[in-house]
Amino acid sequence: MSSSSLFVLLGLLLVGSSAAAQLEVSSSVPGARRIELSPEEAGRVNEVVVSPGLSTMLLFDSELQRESIELESRQRFSLVDVGQATLRLVPSVSATPGERFKLVVRFRDGAAPSSAVFLLKVHPAKAEATIEVYRAQRTIETYQQEVRDARAETFRCQEELARLKSEHKAPGGLTGILFNGGLDPLGVAGQVLTKAVTITSANGLRSPIVNSYRSSTLVAVDAWIDVKTGTLPWTAEGATLKGRSGEALKILRVWQVTPILPGSPGGRVIVEAEAPAAAVHGPFSLKLWEADGPRSITLGNVTFP
Incomplete structure (x- = not known):
């Protein structure tokens, strides 16, 4: 990544943290991705990455109509476990990387949005383990967490930028490897x-x-x-x-x-x-x-x- 690209990324992070239309924000579960559903975008399709043999858990803040779950090619999943407000999916080994399956869930309270649509994209190894799906009003704690996450990402980008600048100043070849501590006296x-x-x-x-x-x-x-x-x-x-x-x-x-x-x-x-x-x-x-x-x-x- 070039130095200019990193500066652009830093700016987008700071601006994006205040964007009211942003739907994917920080989660309460470490490592999870959070999706917020908006009544104004009832037809929006949310992509979720799944992998054969790996579990993906969707956690909802509203009770589901368990009998109304629609999953395309359901037989291609070795586990479809629908709870009161959870949905656990495990694609079988017959699911081929690159395939996509449509998933529709409906909520029991009938409030808007009354349903959510997901596109399950099969990847060989990078399944998303946990997805949090919210329809309710965001709390001040979620905004505070989003700011903390943005600051942490900004700090990470600053460290990466400093590393790239340092690498540009360092010599190449074996001298560069020695300069950056990649070798000890025993070599490779x-x-x-x-x-x-x-x-x-x-x-x-x-x-x-x-x-x-x-x-x-x-x-x-x-x-x-x-x-x-x-x-x-x-x-x-x-x-x-x-x-x-x-x-x-x-x-x-x-x-x-x-x-x-x-x-x-x-x-x-x-x-x-x-x-x-x-x-x-x-x-x-x-x-x-x-x-x-x-x-x-x-x-x-x-x-x-």
Whole structure:
């Protein structure tokens, strides 16, 4: 992100905090997204990201008409649990990334808005765990929380801007890595994982060569990906790197030069993540997926030197 883009983002955050028409605001549950329904926008469709095998919980501030829930292709969900004011959804493994399902809920009190419409978008891994849906008047506490969230985001952007400025001043190459503390006297350690990893792929992806690397503050997985003949080219759009207990390392970049062509010798994908030495405990599971497409590949039993 360029320095000018960060300044624009800071301005939008400060201006947006006072916009009366803003419908998605801070939530009372940490990590949850909050949606506010407006009578003036009764037909508004709210997008929610779901993933096969992962739970998404919608929490409402009003009682639902449990018998009137409409869910498109309901059989594609392994769990649809409707409570008095909650709705829990778990798509089954038959739900394909990129698919969308319409969800309509109706409220028992009949007040406006009397219903809410959601579009459930299937993603390979990034399901939204909790969504809070409000129809009632916002309290002063929610505004105060929104201001706190905006300040925290502004502070984060300021830190990112300072980091980018520092990087521009630092030298490149190995000198730059040393300058930024990326190496210790032992250098970078690497190991071959080709025979150790387990592979779970979808729609003709495989990884015949896998290596891993670690420096003092970073880890990287270097994988060679093959695409089956007769399918479309494949480009890695995102990645997660999770430990056995579910903790995730912060992904810094997913690097790939060009799309990998079907039937070709394959292509190289490198995933880099933040990982202080104390946090590098294995094994990890690396999942790669394409943008708005069904094909993903998971490499299990990934360890670092």
